[in-house]
């Protein structure tokens with residue numbers, strides 16, 4: 001709903017004049033103000049989602065340009081440093097490691113005969129540049145069959161061993177991590193069939209980015225049930241599986257040799273969260289946190305596509321633009337009692353990594369943050385849309401404050417099940433897990449009618465461009481946040497402690 005500029009101003013002035021004559025039942029905002037906000041949002045989104053920013057991937061020139069743009073805008077708005085680090089005014093480092101599997105081979109055997117397994121039978125992954133492992137008779141590395149368990153009954157005895165485990169969908173990631181924590185050299189997972197193996201291969205095919213501090217030094221192999229039967233003999237393998245299904249099963253050492261050779265491309269690099277602040281007037285009264293992720297996917301369309309850049313206009317140039325405009329308007333008004341932190345996170349698309357880094361090394365005690373507001377994919381809904389309330393139901397005080405302001409602004413909540421389904425898919429989840437009351441309020445998540453067409457056409461694709469966005473709902477959402485955050489930043493209207501503990 002982007003109208004022409006001249007028409008916007010004329011309409012705005014007319015309603016401003018009318019508004020002065022007739023008192024309105026709700027907290028109305030003059031059209032001229034709305035149009036000004038829309039124009040500012042559009043201007044920042046146009047820059048951030050331009051091809052010059054290359055899709056804002058961390059660790060690329062486009063990522064650096066994004067950080068520099070946000071820093072400059074925070075300075076223009078009049079924010080001060082929120083890093084709590086005199087040596088780094090706006091930036092807090094996010095240490096990352098990117099890995100991509102390049103090779104892998106698994107051999108199994110009994111006695112001296114080793115069998116190299118084919119691509120349809122097995123696959124091997126490690127985040128290391130090169131990983132070699134050998135287990136079985138004569139190697140000093142026992143091969144231990146843990147069945148459907150995680151080897152924990154063996155305690156320290158798993159250290160250095162190779163573990164063979166039967167897949168149990170839903171529990172496997174957790175079991176593998178438990179085995180690696182017990183310092184297993186390699187974990188071999190037995191999958192039911194070639195289809196399951198292909199799914200694992202697809203999952204590992206793309207490069208993955210992790211926080212350097214969270215990386216597990218692992219060596220994982222996956223093998224099909226049929227391949228194991230081929231190497232061990234069907235009868236013996238059936239016997240072992242039968243053992244594993246008994247309630248009194250105890251892991252035991254196998255007379256089986258394992259040999260693995262795997263490698264990965266690996267790059268360690270540093271990205272950054274950008275943190276500004278509006279200082280509050282009442283020291284020690286706590287803080288309100290605004291956050292949005294600045295990163296997107298870079299070039300994500302297939303190599304043959306004419307336009308490969310995934311510009312991420314809605315996801316999430318819109319959230320950054322909205323957070324900056326909101327901060328500008330809050331800074332222009334009377335100073336808040338509480339500090340208001342403004343956090344642009346890195347690497348959300350890789351798994352909320354910047355938000356998790358913030359939680360691990362916060363510049364302000366997490367317990368002093370009375371509420372966190374995330375901004376993600378904000379520019380999809382037209383004016384008049386219901387509000388998706390992600391994070392509802394975890395803090396009665398915060399919920400009450402939000403619903404109160406919504407009622408005054410004439411806003412209604414939308415499809416709650418839809419909003420709930422996004423709880424873990426946004427940066428606020430990292431804050432929520434750390435005990436910070438955290439919500440995302442946006443008309444984007446209020447109805448399937450708004451969200452589904454975007455998810456099916458432009459989401460995480462080259463078509464998420466600046467000329468495709470809709471700002472009607474975004475402007476209403478921004479105004480809602482402005483009133484709400486002024487209230488929450490005032491310790492008299494929102495006493496400290498009432499919002500804590502989800």
Ligand SMILES: [Zn+2]
Pocket residue numbers: 315349460
């Ligand atoms: Zn995304």
